[in-house]
Amino acid sequence: MHTPLVVLGGGPGGYAAAFLAADEGLDVTIVESEPRLGGTCLLRGCIPSKALLHVARVISEVDELRDDWGVSYDERPKIDVDVVRARKEKVIENLTSGLAGLAKRRKVTVIRARGSFVDSTTLQLEGDDPSIPEGGQLTFDHCILATGSVPAMPPAFDIGSEKVMDSTGALALEDIPESLLVVGGGYIGLEMASVYAGLGSKVSVVELSEGLLPGADRDLVRPLAKRVEKQLDGRVWLNTKVGSLAETDDGRVEVTFEGPGKFGHERFDRVLISIGRRPVSKGLGLENTQVVINQRGFVECDAQQRTADPHILAIGDVAGDPMLAHKATHEGRVAAEVVAGKPAAFDKAAIPAVVFTDPEIAWAGLTEGEAKRDGREVEVAVYPWAASGRAQALGRTEGLTKWLIDPETKRVVGCGIVGAGAGELIAEAVLAIEMGCEVADISESVHPHPTLSETLMNSGEVFFGTATEIY
Numbered sequence: 001m002h003t004p005l006v007v008l009g010g011g012p013g014g015y016a017a018a019f020l021a022a023d024e025g026l027d028v029t030i031v032e033s034e035p036r037l038g039g040t041c042l043l044r045g046c047i048p049s050k051a052l053l054h055v056a057r058v059i060s061e062v063d064e065l066r067d068d069w070g071v072s073y074d075e076r077p078k079i080d081v082d083v084v085r086a087r088k089e090k091v092i093e094n095l096t097s098g099l100a101g102l103a104k105r106r107k108v109t110v111i112r113a114r115g116s117f118v119d120s121t122t123l124q125l126e127g128d129d130p131s132i133p134e135g136g137q138l139t140f141d142h143c144i145l146a147t148g149s150v151p152a153m154p155p156a157f158d159i160g161s162e163k164v165m166d167s168t169g170a171l172a173l174e175d176i177p178e179s180l181l182v183v184g185g186g187y188i189g190l191e192m193a194s195v196y197a198g199l200g201s202k203v204s205v206v207e208l209s210e211g212l213l214p215g216a217d218r219d220l221v222r223p224l225a226k227r228v229e230k231q232l233d234g235r236v237w238l239n240t241k242v243g244s245l246a247e248t249d250d251g252r253v254e255v256t257f258e259g260p261g262k263f264g265h266e267r268f269d270r271v272l273i274s275i276g277r278r279p280v281s282k283g284l285g286l287e288n289t290q291v292v293i294n295q296r297g298f299v300e301c302d303a304q305q306r307t308a309d310p311h312i313l314a315i316g317d318v319a320g321d322p323m324l325a326h327k328a329t330h331e332g333r334v335a336a337e338v339v340a341g342k343p344a345a346f347d348k349a350a351i352p353a354v355v356f357t358d359p360e361i362a363w364a365g366l367t368e369g370e371a372k373r374d375g376r377e378v379e380v381a382v383y384p385w386a387a388s389g390r391a392q393a394l395g396r397t398e399g400l401t402k403w404l405i406d407p408e409t410k411r412v413v414g415c416g417i418v419g420a421g422a423g424e425l426i427a428e429a430v431l432a433i434e435m436g437c438e439v440a441d442i443s444e445s446v447h448p449h450p451t452l453s454e455t456l457m458n459s460g461e462v463f464f465g466t467a468t469e470i471y
């Protein structure tokens with residue numbers, strides 16, 4: 001069996017590449033080992049986590065009404081975990097069946113199989129899909145590699161206990177454990193900590209480095225860290241290493257800690273390991289091709305997503321950081337256009353990153369941390385949300401919005417926001433940075449009042465010293 005273009009992996013990178021290539025008139029086959037298209041993002045990542053976070057967020061907002069606004073309820077909310085789980089599954093089902101329809105409409109062939117490379121133009125397919133050709137070999141002119149990533153699980157933590165989960169296990173939401181330890185204070189760990197704490201678990205977070213969300217600017221992390229500390233009653237243990245895990249006779253997990261944040265041992269009903277993700281580049285037979293894999297396991301590729309093998313392109317999580325769905329999708333578009341013979345390259349000034357905690361943190365373009373590391377001079381204009389009428393009305397004054405500005409050109413080169421809805425607000429910054437806007441373009445654009453989006457304009461005004469608070 002031969003196909004001009006095969007896409008290996010049907011996540012947000014793979015299906016976007018396949019659909020666009022089909023729109024370009026190419027004959028496309030997706031090989032995906034899971035029964036449904038959607039990849040990590042739809043099946044066990046972005047979408048289920050946001051569905052569960054929505055429940056936790058509403059509960060927390062209701063709690064706030066009680067604490068701060070004099071609204072009282074007779075009882076704590078009752079949570080039927082089976083209904084919550086079923087609702088989350090329904091969201092996934094809606095989206096994945098939509099994808100199946102989109103593939104069908106474009107006449108994209110989808111083969112349910114695990115693929116591995118025999119050589120630069122042949123995949124060996126394994127699985128029980130009747131559409132797998134006899135002998136299992138699929139030859140191709142081009143392959144877009146989109147195999148994504150999986151949770152990293154160090155051997156020391158892989159104790160073969162169902163009480164020790166990765167993010168996939170946590171999103172399955174089998175039950176609401178009385179106590180949960182989250183190992184890793186990155187974005188996935190913190191989002192899952194919010195979910196389980198919101199649903200009623202006693203959650204603790206342990207992080208090896210000295211702060212939550214290592215890599216993000218500290219001024220953005222601070223309001224979140226404060227809120228998480230409060231929500232978890234101080235059970236956030238920084239600078240602390242997890243030594244060992246062991247299942248105990250009472251069906252719990254005993255964890256040893258070494259660090260100033262916590263020392264000694266404690267038992268938990270469940271433990272979530274969320275210490276990062278690793279690209280799926282091993283076990284694919286890539287050694288039978290000319291593809292080069294770097295030390296971190298990422299497939300090396302250029303701005304056109306081409307690997308060192310002229311027949312193979314790579315996109316998404318397997319092709320490098322940041323491991324984010326929207327980056328995968330845009331790289332998928334570039335790869336499809338390159339295969340279709342169009343001039344295309346992945347050249348983005350601002351790939352947004354959002355942490356969907358409460359408050360949310362979002363940034364795009366250059367961060368202050370990166371500017372410092374690279375010795376790049378920037379001017380920073382910060383607008384605290386305490387001066388925003390809308391933030392006051394919402395009782396969410398802990399946020400801030402900042403622009404990073406090139407001192408010579410006055411162009412905005414980065415933006416960071418922490419606060420309620422930061423993930424939605426950052427889109428304006430992405431556009432401004434990509435379009436090469438000067439800070440005056442933002443400060444002089446009329447923003448609707450009273451909205452949190454005004455803080456983007458106000459932060460621009462701070463740069464010129466003209467910010468006024470119009471409550």
Ligand code: FAD
Binds near residue numbers: 009033041149
């Ligand atoms: P994936 O989505 O991982 O898809 C790869 C596909 O390839 C999979 O379906 C896999 O089954 C298939 N595959 C692998 N090997 C083979 C093989 N040999 N043969 C056939 N098929 C194969 N990103 C965001 O942008 N926003 C978020 O809010 C967000 N939240 C997240 C929350 C969690 C809990 C997690 C785990 C991730 C989250 N992400 C988020 C990251 C996002 O899911 C990934 O960046 C994105 O899915 C990467 O897309 P991809 O197409 O590169 O790979």
